[in-house]
Amino acid sequence: MSNPTRMPDLNQDGLTIPPGTRLHKLPWIGLGLGLAGMAGSAFLAQGHMQEFLYAWLVAFLFFLSIALGGLFFVLVLFATKAGWGVSVRRLAEHAMATLPIFALLFLPIAWGAGQIFSWWEGPGDDALLALKEPYLNSGFFLARAATYFIVWSAIALWFASRSARQDISGEHRITRRLQAASGPCLILYAFTVTFASIDWIMALDPHWYSTMFGIYFFSGCLVGIFAFLVLAVGLLQEAGYVKQVIHKGHYHTLGMLLFAFMVFWAYIAFSQYFLIWYANIPEETIWYLHRLHGTWSNLSLILAVGHFGIPFFFLMPRAIKENPRLLMAGAAWMLLMHLADIYWLVMPNLYDHGPHFGLLDVAALASVGGIFMGAFGWSLRRHALIPVKDPRLPESLQPDHA
Protein backbone atom coordinates (compact mmCIF):
# COMPACT_ATOMS: atom_id res chain seq x y z
CA MET A 1 0.00 0.00 0.00
CA SER A 2 1.55 3.24 -1.13
CA ASN A 3 0.55 6.55 0.31
CA PRO A 4 -2.96 7.16 -1.04
CA THR A 5 -2.71 10.94 -0.81
CA ARG A 6 0.41 11.42 -2.90
CA MET A 7 0.02 12.09 -6.62
CA PRO A 8 1.61 9.23 -8.56
CA ASP A 9 4.28 9.79 -11.16
CA LEU A 10 2.32 8.59 -14.13
CA ASN A 11 4.07 7.23 -17.15
CA GLN A 12 2.42 9.23 -19.92
CA ASP A 13 2.69 6.32 -22.37
CA GLY A 14 -0.72 4.84 -23.01
CA LEU A 15 -2.59 7.74 -21.47
CA THR A 16 -3.05 9.71 -24.68
CA ILE A 17 -3.78 8.63 -28.22
CA PRO A 18 -0.87 9.54 -30.49
CA PRO A 19 -1.58 10.71 -34.07
CA GLY A 20 -1.20 8.04 -36.71
CA THR A 21 -2.63 5.22 -34.60
CA ARG A 22 -5.79 3.38 -35.50
CA LEU A 23 -7.61 4.81 -32.49
CA HIS A 24 -6.71 8.33 -33.63
CA LYS A 25 -8.67 7.66 -36.81
CA LEU A 26 -11.79 6.54 -34.88
CA PRO A 27 -13.69 9.81 -35.56
CA TRP A 28 -13.26 9.31 -39.31
CA ILE A 29 -14.09 5.62 -39.16
CA GLY A 30 -17.23 6.44 -37.17
CA LEU A 31 -18.20 9.26 -39.51
CA GLY A 32 -17.68 7.02 -42.54
CA LEU A 33 -19.81 4.28 -41.02
CA GLY A 34 -22.48 6.80 -40.07
CA LEU A 35 -22.61 8.35 -43.55
CA ALA A 36 -22.69 4.92 -45.18
CA GLY A 37 -25.54 3.97 -42.85
CA MET A 38 -27.41 7.14 -43.72
CA ALA A 39 -26.94 6.56 -47.44
CA GLY A 40 -28.23 3.01 -46.97
CA SER A 41 -31.15 4.27 -44.88
CA ALA A 42 -32.04 6.87 -47.49
CA PHE A 43 -32.03 4.18 -50.19
CA LEU A 44 -33.98 1.62 -48.16
CA ALA A 45 -36.47 4.14 -46.81
CA GLN A 46 -37.98 4.64 -50.30
CA GLY A 47 -41.59 3.64 -49.86
CA HIS A 48 -40.90 2.40 -46.30
CA MET A 49 -40.77 5.70 -44.49
CA GLN A 50 -42.62 4.52 -41.41
CA GLU A 51 -40.43 1.42 -41.05
CA PHE A 52 -37.36 3.61 -41.44
CA LEU A 53 -38.55 6.04 -38.77
CA TYR A 54 -39.18 3.26 -36.26
CA ALA A 55 -35.81 1.65 -37.02
CA TRP A 56 -34.18 5.05 -36.53
CA LEU A 57 -35.99 5.52 -33.23
CA VAL A 58 -34.66 2.17 -31.96
CA ALA A 59 -31.09 3.01 -32.95
CA PHE A 60 -31.41 6.53 -31.56
CA LEU A 61 -32.74 5.30 -28.20
CA PHE A 62 -30.13 2.54 -27.93
CA PHE A 63 -27.11 4.83 -28.28
CA LEU A 64 -28.80 7.67 -26.40
CA SER A 65 -29.31 5.33 -23.45
CA ILE A 66 -25.55 4.66 -23.31
CA ALA A 67 -24.76 8.38 -23.37
CA LEU A 68 -27.38 9.06 -20.69
CA GLY A 69 -26.01 6.22 -18.59
CA GLY A 70 -22.60 7.86 -18.85
CA LEU A 71 -24.04 11.17 -17.69
CA PHE A 72 -25.60 9.52 -14.64
CA PHE A 73 -22.43 7.60 -13.79
CA VAL A 74 -20.27 10.73 -13.88
CA LEU A 75 -22.77 12.68 -11.74
CA VAL A 76 -22.96 9.86 -9.19
CA LEU A 77 -19.17 9.54 -8.98
CA PHE A 78 -19.02 13.22 -8.03
CA ALA A 79 -22.08 13.13 -5.78
CA THR A 80 -20.65 10.22 -3.77
CA LYS A 81 -17.06 11.54 -3.86
CA ALA A 82 -16.06 8.12 -5.13
CA GLY A 83 -12.36 7.43 -5.39
CA TRP A 84 -12.34 4.02 -7.04
CA GLY A 85 -13.92 5.13 -10.30
CA VAL A 86 -11.71 8.09 -11.17
CA SER A 87 -9.60 6.23 -13.72
CA VAL A 88 -12.66 4.95 -15.62
CA ARG A 89 -14.63 8.20 -15.27
CA ARG A 90 -13.07 9.88 -18.29
CA LEU A 91 -14.45 7.22 -20.64
CA ALA A 92 -17.96 7.84 -19.28
CA GLU A 93 -17.33 11.57 -19.78
CA HIS A 94 -16.54 10.91 -23.44
CA ALA A 95 -19.74 8.88 -23.76
CA MET A 96 -21.86 11.69 -22.26
CA ALA A 97 -20.04 14.35 -24.29
CA THR A 98 -21.80 12.90 -27.38
CA LEU A 99 -25.19 14.08 -26.04
CA PRO A 100 -25.32 17.34 -28.08
CA ILE A 101 -24.96 15.24 -31.27
CA PHE A 102 -28.16 13.41 -30.33
CA ALA A 103 -30.08 16.65 -30.85
CA LEU A 104 -29.12 16.35 -34.54
CA LEU A 105 -29.84 12.62 -34.60
CA PHE A 106 -33.30 13.44 -33.24
CA LEU A 107 -34.17 15.53 -36.32
CA PRO A 108 -35.53 12.59 -38.41
CA ILE A 109 -37.86 11.73 -35.51
CA ALA A 110 -39.04 15.32 -35.14
CA TRP A 111 -39.52 15.54 -38.89
CA GLY A 112 -41.39 12.24 -39.21
CA ALA A 113 -43.23 12.35 -35.89
CA GLY A 114 -46.56 12.37 -37.71
CA GLN A 115 -45.83 8.85 -38.96
CA ILE A 116 -44.63 7.60 -35.57
CA PHE A 117 -47.16 9.05 -33.15
CA SER A 118 -50.87 8.55 -33.78
CA TRP A 119 -51.77 11.62 -31.71
CA TRP A 120 -49.53 13.98 -33.66
CA GLU A 121 -52.26 15.53 -35.85
CA GLY A 122 -54.64 15.91 -32.91
CA PRO A 123 -56.86 13.65 -30.80
CA GLY A 124 -59.57 13.18 -33.44
CA ASP A 125 -62.63 11.60 -31.83
CA ASP A 126 -60.58 9.65 -29.27
CA ALA A 127 -61.83 10.70 -25.84
CA LEU A 128 -58.71 9.52 -23.99
CA LEU A 129 -56.39 11.36 -26.36
CA ALA A 130 -58.53 14.46 -26.03
CA LEU A 131 -57.95 14.30 -22.27
CA LYS A 132 -54.21 13.88 -22.82
CA GLU A 133 -53.97 16.62 -25.43
CA PRO A 134 -52.56 19.27 -23.08
CA TYR A 135 -49.47 17.05 -22.80
CA LEU A 136 -49.52 15.02 -26.02
CA ASN A 137 -49.48 17.70 -28.69
CA SER A 138 -46.84 18.40 -31.30
CA GLY A 139 -45.82 21.85 -30.09
CA PHE A 140 -45.26 20.87 -26.46
CA PHE A 141 -43.58 17.62 -27.55
CA LEU A 142 -40.96 19.51 -29.56
CA ALA A 143 -40.49 22.09 -26.82
CA ARG A 144 -39.88 19.31 -24.29
CA ALA A 145 -37.42 17.56 -26.60
CA ALA A 146 -35.51 20.83 -26.99
CA THR A 147 -35.47 21.21 -23.20
CA TYR A 148 -34.06 17.71 -22.67
CA PHE A 149 -31.26 18.25 -25.15
CA ILE A 150 -30.39 21.65 -23.69
CA VAL A 151 -30.30 20.27 -20.11
CA TRP A 152 -28.31 17.15 -21.01
CA SER A 153 -25.85 18.98 -23.25
CA ALA A 154 -25.30 21.75 -20.74
CA ILE A 155 -24.61 19.36 -17.85
CA ALA A 156 -22.50 16.98 -19.93
CA LEU A 157 -20.35 19.64 -21.59
CA TRP A 158 -19.89 21.58 -18.37
CA PHE A 159 -18.74 18.53 -16.41
CA ALA A 160 -16.57 17.23 -19.26
CA SER A 161 -14.87 20.59 -19.86
CA ARG A 162 -14.17 21.21 -16.14
CA SER A 163 -12.76 17.72 -15.78
CA ALA A 164 -10.53 18.28 -18.83
CA ARG A 165 -9.39 21.64 -17.46
CA GLN A 166 -8.29 19.91 -14.26
CA ASP A 167 -5.94 17.76 -16.37
CA ILE A 168 -3.85 20.88 -16.90
CA SER A 169 -4.32 22.95 -13.73
CA GLY A 170 -4.89 20.19 -11.18
CA GLU A 171 -7.04 22.59 -9.14
CA HIS A 172 -8.93 20.88 -6.31
CA ARG A 173 -11.50 23.66 -6.52
CA ILE A 174 -12.85 22.11 -9.74
CA THR A 175 -13.58 18.83 -7.99
CA ARG A 176 -15.36 20.66 -5.17
CA ARG A 177 -17.50 22.67 -7.60
CA LEU A 178 -18.49 19.60 -9.60
CA GLN A 179 -19.35 17.77 -6.38
CA ALA A 180 -21.57 20.63 -5.29
CA ALA A 181 -23.31 20.78 -8.67
CA SER A 182 -23.80 17.02 -9.06
CA GLY A 183 -26.76 16.76 -6.66
CA PRO A 184 -29.00 19.38 -8.34
CA CYS A 185 -27.93 18.02 -11.74
CA LEU A 186 -29.08 14.53 -10.72
CA ILE A 187 -32.53 15.92 -9.94
CA LEU A 188 -32.68 17.56 -13.38
CA TYR A 189 -31.47 14.29 -14.86
CA ALA A 190 -34.22 12.29 -13.15
CA PHE A 191 -36.97 14.54 -14.49
CA THR A 192 -35.64 14.87 -18.03
CA VAL A 193 -34.90 11.16 -18.51
CA THR A 194 -38.30 10.18 -17.10
CA PHE A 195 -40.20 12.55 -19.35
CA ALA A 196 -38.05 11.71 -22.37
CA SER A 197 -38.88 8.02 -21.96
CA ILE A 198 -42.57 8.90 -21.67
CA ASP A 199 -42.42 11.08 -24.80
CA TRP A 200 -40.33 8.86 -27.03
CA ILE A 201 -41.40 5.36 -26.01
CA MET A 202 -44.56 5.35 -23.90
CA ALA A 203 -46.34 7.83 -26.20
CA LEU A 204 -45.94 5.38 -29.09
CA ASP A 205 -48.97 3.64 -27.55
CA PRO A 206 -50.75 6.73 -26.24
CA HIS A 207 -53.54 4.93 -24.41
CA TRP A 208 -51.10 2.99 -22.33
CA TYR A 209 -49.40 4.28 -19.23
CA SER A 210 -47.15 2.92 -16.54
CA THR A 211 -46.01 5.06 -13.63
CA MET A 212 -42.70 3.20 -13.37
CA PHE A 213 -41.79 3.45 -17.03
CA GLY A 214 -39.18 6.16 -16.50
CA ILE A 215 -37.19 4.02 -14.10
CA TYR A 216 -37.47 1.08 -16.49
CA PHE A 217 -35.77 3.07 -19.24
CA PHE A 218 -33.25 4.42 -16.73
CA SER A 219 -32.27 0.91 -15.61
CA GLY A 220 -31.57 0.07 -19.26
CA CYS A 221 -29.38 3.19 -19.57
CA LEU A 222 -27.24 1.94 -16.69
CA VAL A 223 -26.94 -1.57 -18.10
CA GLY A 224 -25.89 0.08 -21.36
CA ILE A 225 -23.17 2.32 -19.91
CA PHE A 226 -21.55 -0.32 -17.70
CA ALA A 227 -21.48 -2.86 -20.53
CA PHE A 228 -20.07 -0.13 -22.78
CA LEU A 229 -17.41 0.86 -20.22
CA VAL A 230 -16.27 -2.74 -19.73
CA LEU A 231 -15.87 -3.12 -23.49
CA ALA A 232 -14.19 0.28 -23.87
CA VAL A 233 -11.70 -0.39 -21.07
CA GLY A 234 -11.02 -3.92 -22.31
CA LEU A 235 -10.47 -2.88 -25.93
CA LEU A 236 -8.27 0.07 -24.90
CA GLN A 237 -6.09 -2.22 -22.78
CA GLU A 238 -5.83 -4.77 -25.57
CA ALA A 239 -4.65 -1.95 -27.82
CA GLY A 240 -1.97 -1.13 -25.24
CA TYR A 241 -3.53 1.86 -23.49
CA VAL A 242 -4.25 2.58 -19.80
CA LYS A 243 -2.35 -0.56 -18.77
CA GLN A 244 -1.02 0.77 -15.46
CA VAL A 245 -4.02 2.80 -14.37
CA ILE A 246 -6.90 0.37 -14.81
CA HIS A 247 -6.59 -2.96 -13.05
CA LYS A 248 -8.50 -6.02 -11.95
CA GLY A 249 -10.33 -4.09 -9.25
CA HIS A 250 -11.89 -1.75 -11.83
CA TYR A 251 -13.11 -4.68 -13.90
CA HIS A 252 -14.53 -6.25 -10.77
CA THR A 253 -16.37 -3.10 -9.73
CA LEU A 254 -17.67 -2.34 -13.23
CA GLY A 255 -18.77 -5.98 -13.43
CA MET A 256 -20.58 -5.67 -10.09
CA LEU A 257 -22.36 -2.53 -11.27
CA LEU A 258 -23.32 -4.21 -14.55
CA PHE A 259 -24.64 -7.15 -12.56
CA ALA A 260 -26.47 -4.88 -10.12
CA PHE A 261 -28.25 -2.84 -12.78
CA MET A 262 -29.04 -5.95 -14.80
CA VAL A 263 -30.82 -7.29 -11.69
CA PHE A 264 -32.37 -3.87 -11.09
CA TRP A 265 -33.72 -3.93 -14.65
CA ALA A 266 -35.24 -7.35 -14.01
CA TYR A 267 -36.74 -6.15 -10.74
CA ILE A 268 -38.34 -3.11 -12.41
CA ALA A 269 -39.42 -5.05 -15.50
CA PHE A 270 -41.09 -7.72 -13.42
CA SER A 271 -42.69 -5.24 -11.03
CA GLN A 272 -44.22 -3.33 -13.93
CA TYR A 273 -45.51 -6.52 -15.51
CA PHE A 274 -46.69 -7.95 -12.19
CA LEU A 275 -48.80 -4.94 -11.16
CA ILE A 276 -50.40 -4.65 -14.59
CA TRP A 277 -51.05 -8.41 -14.71
CA TYR A 278 -52.63 -8.38 -11.26
CA ALA A 279 -54.83 -5.31 -11.75
CA ASN A 280 -55.96 -6.60 -15.14
CA ILE A 281 -57.17 -3.21 -16.46
CA PRO A 282 -57.67 -3.45 -20.25
CA GLU A 283 -55.88 -0.27 -21.33
CA GLU A 284 -52.83 -1.39 -19.33
CA THR A 285 -52.76 -5.10 -20.15
CA ILE A 286 -53.08 -4.45 -23.90
CA TRP A 287 -49.43 -3.35 -23.96
CA TYR A 288 -48.31 -6.76 -22.67
CA LEU A 289 -50.84 -8.54 -24.84
CA HIS A 290 -49.10 -7.05 -27.91
CA ARG A 291 -45.79 -8.33 -26.60
CA LEU A 292 -47.10 -11.84 -25.95
CA HIS A 293 -48.77 -12.03 -29.36
CA GLY A 294 -47.25 -14.01 -32.24
CA THR A 295 -43.48 -14.30 -32.26
CA TRP A 296 -43.20 -11.27 -29.94
CA SER A 297 -43.74 -13.78 -27.12
CA ASN A 298 -40.45 -15.42 -28.13
CA LEU A 299 -38.62 -12.12 -27.78
CA SER A 300 -40.29 -11.54 -24.41
CA LEU A 301 -39.01 -14.93 -23.27
CA ILE A 302 -35.54 -14.26 -24.69
CA LEU A 303 -35.42 -11.03 -22.67
CA ALA A 304 -36.44 -12.77 -19.45
CA VAL A 305 -33.81 -15.48 -19.89
CA GLY A 306 -31.11 -13.56 -21.77
CA HIS A 307 -31.37 -10.17 -20.05
CA PHE A 308 -31.70 -11.72 -16.59
CA GLY A 309 -31.56 -15.51 -16.16
CA ILE A 310 -28.30 -16.37 -17.93
CA PRO A 311 -26.29 -13.24 -17.00
CA PHE A 312 -27.47 -13.56 -13.38
CA PHE A 313 -25.45 -16.73 -13.02
CA PHE A 314 -22.73 -15.84 -15.52
CA LEU A 315 -21.83 -12.50 -13.93
CA MET A 316 -22.15 -13.70 -10.34
CA PRO A 317 -18.73 -15.30 -9.69
CA ARG A 318 -15.96 -12.91 -8.80
CA ALA A 319 -13.52 -14.87 -10.97
CA ILE A 320 -15.50 -13.98 -14.11
CA LYS A 321 -15.76 -10.29 -13.23
CA GLU A 322 -12.00 -10.15 -12.69
CA ASN A 323 -11.24 -11.84 -16.01
CA PRO A 324 -11.28 -9.08 -18.67
CA ARG A 325 -12.00 -11.42 -21.58
CA LEU A 326 -14.93 -13.18 -19.89
CA LEU A 327 -16.35 -9.94 -18.53
CA MET A 328 -16.10 -8.36 -21.99
CA ALA A 329 -18.02 -11.30 -23.44
CA GLY A 330 -20.70 -10.79 -20.77
CA ALA A 331 -20.78 -7.05 -21.49
CA ALA A 332 -21.16 -7.60 -25.25
CA TRP A 333 -24.02 -9.97 -24.53
CA MET A 334 -25.68 -7.44 -22.24
CA LEU A 335 -25.41 -4.72 -24.91
CA LEU A 336 -27.09 -7.07 -27.38
CA MET A 337 -29.84 -7.80 -24.86
CA HIS A 338 -30.22 -4.09 -24.13
CA LEU A 339 -30.73 -3.49 -27.84
CA ALA A 340 -33.30 -6.29 -27.89
CA ASP A 341 -35.04 -4.61 -24.95
CA ILE A 342 -35.27 -1.24 -26.75
CA TYR A 343 -36.49 -3.05 -29.88
CA TRP A 344 -39.10 -4.84 -27.77
CA LEU A 345 -40.29 -1.53 -26.30
CA VAL A 346 -40.64 0.26 -29.64
CA MET A 347 -41.34 -2.15 -32.45
CA PRO A 348 -44.55 -3.96 -31.38
CA ASN A 349 -46.25 -0.63 -32.13
CA LEU A 350 -45.31 -1.08 -35.79
CA TYR A 351 -45.32 -4.85 -36.35
CA ASP A 352 -48.29 -6.72 -34.87
CA HIS A 353 -47.21 -10.30 -35.20
CA GLY A 354 -43.53 -10.40 -34.41
CA PRO A 355 -40.07 -8.87 -34.87
CA HIS A 356 -38.96 -7.98 -38.41
CA PHE A 357 -35.31 -7.23 -37.99
CA GLY A 358 -33.98 -6.26 -41.40
CA LEU A 359 -31.59 -4.12 -43.39
CA LEU A 360 -33.37 -0.93 -42.41
CA ASP A 361 -32.62 -1.67 -38.76
CA VAL A 362 -28.98 -2.44 -39.56
CA ALA A 363 -28.67 0.77 -41.60
CA ALA A 364 -30.20 2.85 -38.81
CA LEU A 365 -27.91 1.26 -36.20
CA ALA A 366 -24.90 1.92 -38.44
CA SER A 367 -25.98 5.55 -38.91
CA VAL A 368 -26.55 6.42 -35.27
CA GLY A 369 -23.84 4.06 -34.01
CA GLY A 370 -21.29 5.43 -36.46
CA ILE A 371 -21.98 9.03 -35.49
CA PHE A 372 -21.94 8.10 -31.79
CA MET A 373 -18.64 6.24 -32.23
CA GLY A 374 -17.18 9.12 -34.23
CA ALA A 375 -18.17 11.68 -31.60
CA PHE A 376 -16.86 9.43 -28.84
CA GLY A 377 -13.58 8.92 -30.70
CA TRP A 378 -13.22 12.63 -31.39
CA SER A 379 -13.70 13.41 -27.71
CA LEU A 380 -11.39 10.51 -26.78
CA ARG A 381 -8.33 11.82 -28.59
CA ARG A 382 -8.69 15.41 -27.39
CA HIS A 383 -7.81 14.62 -23.78
CA ALA A 384 -5.91 12.13 -21.69
CA LEU A 385 -7.68 8.79 -21.27
CA ILE A 386 -7.92 9.27 -17.50
CA PRO A 387 -8.27 12.45 -15.37
CA VAL A 388 -4.52 12.68 -14.77
CA LYS A 389 -4.66 15.34 -12.05
CA ASP A 390 -7.86 14.43 -10.24
CA PRO A 391 -7.14 14.61 -6.49
CA ARG A 392 -8.76 11.20 -5.98
CA LEU A 393 -6.79 9.46 -8.75
CA PRO A 394 -4.24 7.94 -6.33
CA GLU A 395 -7.12 6.26 -4.49
CA SER A 396 -8.34 4.75 -7.76
CA LEU A 397 -4.89 3.42 -8.61
CA GLN A 398 -4.65 1.34 -5.42
CA PRO A 399 -4.77 -2.34 -6.37
CA ASP A 400 -7.70 -2.91 -4.03
CA HIS A 401 -9.19 0.61 -4.08
CA ALA A 402 -7.96 0.73 -0.46
Next chain:
Amino acid sequence: MASPSPQLPSSGEYGVLGEFDSPRSLYSACSRVRDAGYSRWDAHTPFPIHGLERAMGLQESPLAWLVLALALAGATSAMVLQWWVSTQGYALVISGKPFFSWQAFVPVTFEIGILGGALGAVFGMLAFNKLPMWHHPLFSSQRFQRVTDDGFFISIEAWDPKFDVEGSQEFLRELGATHVEVVLR
Protein backbone atom coordinates in the same frame (compact mmCIF):
# COMPACT_ATOMS: atom_id res chain seq x y z
CA MET B 1 3.83 -32.20 43.53
CA ALA B 2 0.89 -30.77 41.63
CA SER B 3 0.03 -32.65 38.47
CA PRO B 4 -0.63 -30.65 35.28
CA SER B 5 -4.21 -29.43 35.10
CA PRO B 6 -6.33 -31.39 32.63
CA GLN B 7 -7.86 -28.06 31.45
CA LEU B 8 -4.53 -27.17 29.88
CA PRO B 9 -4.17 -29.70 27.08
CA SER B 10 -0.65 -28.77 26.16
CA SER B 11 1.53 -26.84 28.42
CA GLY B 12 3.48 -23.94 27.00
CA GLU B 13 2.62 -21.36 24.49
CA TYR B 14 -0.38 -20.69 22.27
CA GLY B 15 1.81 -18.73 19.92
CA VAL B 16 3.56 -15.44 19.41
CA LEU B 17 1.89 -12.08 18.96
CA GLY B 18 3.40 -9.12 17.13
CA GLU B 19 2.02 -5.62 17.23
CA PHE B 20 2.26 -3.23 14.25
CA ASP B 21 1.71 0.48 14.31
CA SER B 22 -0.34 1.01 11.14
CA PRO B 23 -2.54 -0.81 8.62
CA ARG B 24 0.17 -0.30 6.02
CA SER B 25 2.94 -1.97 7.99
CA LEU B 26 0.55 -4.79 8.93
CA TYR B 27 -0.36 -5.22 5.26
CA SER B 28 3.21 -5.60 4.10
CA ALA B 29 4.08 -7.81 7.09
CA CYS B 30 1.16 -10.11 6.23
CA SER B 31 2.38 -10.62 2.69
CA ARG B 32 5.82 -11.59 4.05
CA VAL B 33 4.40 -14.01 6.64
CA ARG B 34 2.45 -15.55 3.76
CA ASP B 35 5.59 -15.78 1.60
CA ALA B 36 7.55 -17.31 4.47
CA GLY B 37 5.21 -20.29 4.27
CA TYR B 38 3.38 -20.04 7.59
CA SER B 39 -0.05 -21.65 7.52
CA ARG B 40 -1.43 -21.35 11.10
CA TRP B 41 -1.49 -17.64 11.70
CA ASP B 42 -3.90 -14.72 11.66
CA ALA B 43 -4.09 -10.95 11.42
CA HIS B 44 -6.18 -8.86 13.85
CA THR B 45 -7.36 -5.32 13.09
CA PRO B 46 -9.92 -2.87 14.50
CA PHE B 47 -11.52 -2.44 11.05
CA PRO B 48 -11.51 -4.26 7.71
CA ILE B 49 -8.46 -3.56 5.57
CA HIS B 50 -9.12 -3.80 1.85
CA GLY B 51 -7.15 -6.52 0.16
CA LEU B 52 -5.70 -7.93 3.40
CA GLU B 53 -7.12 -11.33 2.52
CA ARG B 54 -4.91 -11.34 -0.57
CA ALA B 55 -1.88 -10.14 1.34
CA MET B 56 -2.53 -13.01 3.76
CA GLY B 57 -3.01 -15.48 0.91
CA LEU B 58 -6.34 -16.65 2.25
CA GLN B 59 -8.26 -19.18 0.24
CA GLU B 60 -11.67 -18.18 -1.06
CA SER B 61 -14.33 -18.75 1.57
CA PRO B 62 -16.74 -21.62 0.94
CA LEU B 63 -19.48 -19.41 2.40
CA ALA B 64 -20.68 -18.23 -1.04
CA TRP B 65 -21.61 -21.79 -2.01
CA LEU B 66 -23.58 -22.29 1.17
CA VAL B 67 -25.44 -19.02 0.55
CA LEU B 68 -26.19 -20.01 -3.05
CA ALA B 69 -27.41 -23.46 -2.03
CA LEU B 70 -29.68 -22.14 0.73
CA ALA B 71 -31.00 -19.33 -1.48
CA LEU B 72 -31.91 -21.77 -4.23
CA ALA B 73 -33.39 -24.19 -1.70
CA GLY B 74 -35.45 -21.39 -0.17
CA ALA B 75 -36.72 -20.17 -3.54
CA THR B 76 -37.56 -23.68 -4.71
CA SER B 77 -39.40 -24.66 -1.57
CA ALA B 78 -41.38 -21.39 -1.61
CA MET B 79 -42.49 -21.96 -5.19
CA VAL B 80 -43.36 -25.61 -4.51
CA LEU B 81 -45.33 -24.70 -1.38
CA GLN B 82 -47.34 -22.06 -3.26
CA TRP B 83 -47.93 -24.42 -6.15
CA TRP B 84 -49.14 -27.13 -3.78
CA VAL B 85 -51.41 -24.81 -1.77
CA SER B 86 -52.92 -23.17 -4.84
CA THR B 87 -53.47 -26.22 -7.00
CA GLN B 88 -53.60 -29.25 -4.68
CA GLY B 89 -54.27 -28.34 -1.07
CA TYR B 90 -56.62 -25.37 -1.09
CA ALA B 91 -57.35 -24.52 -4.71
CA LEU B 92 -59.30 -21.25 -4.89
CA VAL B 93 -60.20 -19.05 -7.83
CA ILE B 94 -58.67 -15.63 -7.17
CA SER B 95 -59.50 -12.70 -9.48
CA GLY B 96 -60.51 -15.20 -12.14
CA LYS B 97 -56.89 -16.16 -12.67
CA PRO B 98 -55.58 -19.72 -13.19
CA PHE B 99 -54.82 -21.81 -10.09
CA PHE B 100 -51.16 -21.88 -10.98
CA SER B 101 -50.52 -18.18 -11.54
CA TRP B 102 -46.74 -18.17 -11.30
CA GLN B 103 -46.64 -14.37 -11.55
CA ALA B 104 -48.33 -14.07 -8.18
CA PHE B 105 -45.84 -16.48 -6.62
CA VAL B 106 -42.70 -14.64 -7.68
CA PRO B 107 -42.54 -12.12 -4.80
CA VAL B 108 -42.77 -14.82 -2.13
CA THR B 109 -40.33 -17.05 -4.03
CA PHE B 110 -37.90 -14.15 -4.25
CA GLU B 111 -38.25 -13.22 -0.59
CA ILE B 112 -37.83 -16.76 0.72
CA GLY B 113 -34.83 -17.14 -1.54
CA ILE B 114 -33.33 -14.01 0.03
CA LEU B 115 -34.22 -15.30 3.50
CA GLY B 116 -32.47 -18.62 2.83
CA GLY B 117 -29.39 -16.85 1.52
CA ALA B 118 -29.31 -14.40 4.44
CA LEU B 119 -29.69 -17.13 7.06
CA GLY B 120 -26.99 -19.12 5.29
CA ALA B 121 -24.69 -16.10 5.26
CA VAL B 122 -25.12 -15.25 8.96
CA PHE B 123 -25.09 -18.72 10.46
CA GLY B 124 -22.64 -20.09 7.93
CA MET B 125 -20.26 -17.24 8.74
CA LEU B 126 -20.60 -18.00 12.47
CA ALA B 127 -20.05 -21.72 11.91
CA PHE B 128 -17.01 -21.31 9.64
CA ASN B 129 -15.51 -18.90 12.16
CA LYS B 130 -16.24 -21.38 15.00
CA LEU B 131 -18.36 -18.72 16.71
CA PRO B 132 -19.62 -18.22 19.31
CA MET B 133 -16.36 -18.85 21.14
CA TRP B 134 -16.36 -17.77 24.78
CA HIS B 135 -12.66 -17.41 25.26
CA HIS B 136 -9.53 -17.16 23.22
CA PRO B 137 -5.93 -17.46 24.46
CA LEU B 138 -5.04 -14.09 22.86
CA PHE B 139 -7.35 -12.36 25.33
CA SER B 140 -4.75 -12.98 28.03
CA SER B 141 -2.50 -10.40 26.38
CA GLN B 142 -2.94 -6.91 27.81
CA ARG B 143 -1.75 -5.26 24.63
CA PHE B 144 -4.16 -7.26 22.52
CA GLN B 145 -7.07 -5.32 24.06
CA ARG B 146 -6.15 -2.48 21.72
CA VAL B 147 -7.21 -4.58 18.73
CA THR B 148 -10.68 -3.08 19.05
CA ASP B 149 -9.27 0.43 19.06
CA ASP B 150 -5.98 1.20 17.32
CA GLY B 151 -3.86 -1.97 17.51
CA PHE B 152 -2.80 -4.08 14.52
CA PHE B 153 -1.58 -7.59 15.30
CA ILE B 154 -0.26 -10.75 13.72
CA SER B 155 -0.41 -13.98 15.70
CA ILE B 156 1.52 -17.09 14.69
CA GLU B 157 0.20 -20.20 16.38
CA ALA B 158 2.34 -22.85 18.01
CA TRP B 159 0.95 -25.72 15.95
CA ASP B 160 2.24 -24.20 12.73
CA PRO B 161 4.92 -26.60 11.37
CA LYS B 162 7.28 -23.67 10.89
CA PHE B 163 6.70 -22.32 14.40
CA ASP B 164 9.65 -21.76 16.66
CA VAL B 165 9.29 -19.64 19.80
CA GLU B 166 12.50 -17.70 19.37
CA GLY B 167 12.67 -17.76 15.57
CA SER B 168 9.06 -16.67 15.03
CA GLN B 169 9.46 -13.78 17.48
CA GLU B 170 12.62 -12.70 15.72
CA PHE B 171 10.81 -12.98 12.39
CA LEU B 172 7.97 -10.68 13.53
CA ARG B 173 10.52 -8.13 14.76
CA GLU B 174 12.22 -8.24 11.37
CA LEU B 175 8.88 -7.46 9.75
CA GLY B 176 8.60 -4.26 11.75
CA ALA B 177 6.60 -5.33 14.80
CA THR B 178 6.85 -2.66 17.50
CA HIS B 179 6.24 -5.21 20.22
CA VAL B 180 6.44 -9.00 20.28
CA GLU B 181 5.30 -11.33 23.05
CA VAL B 182 4.62 -14.98 23.72
CA VAL B 183 1.01 -15.84 24.50
CA LEU B 184 0.45 -18.81 26.78
CA ARG B 185 -2.43 -21.21 26.67
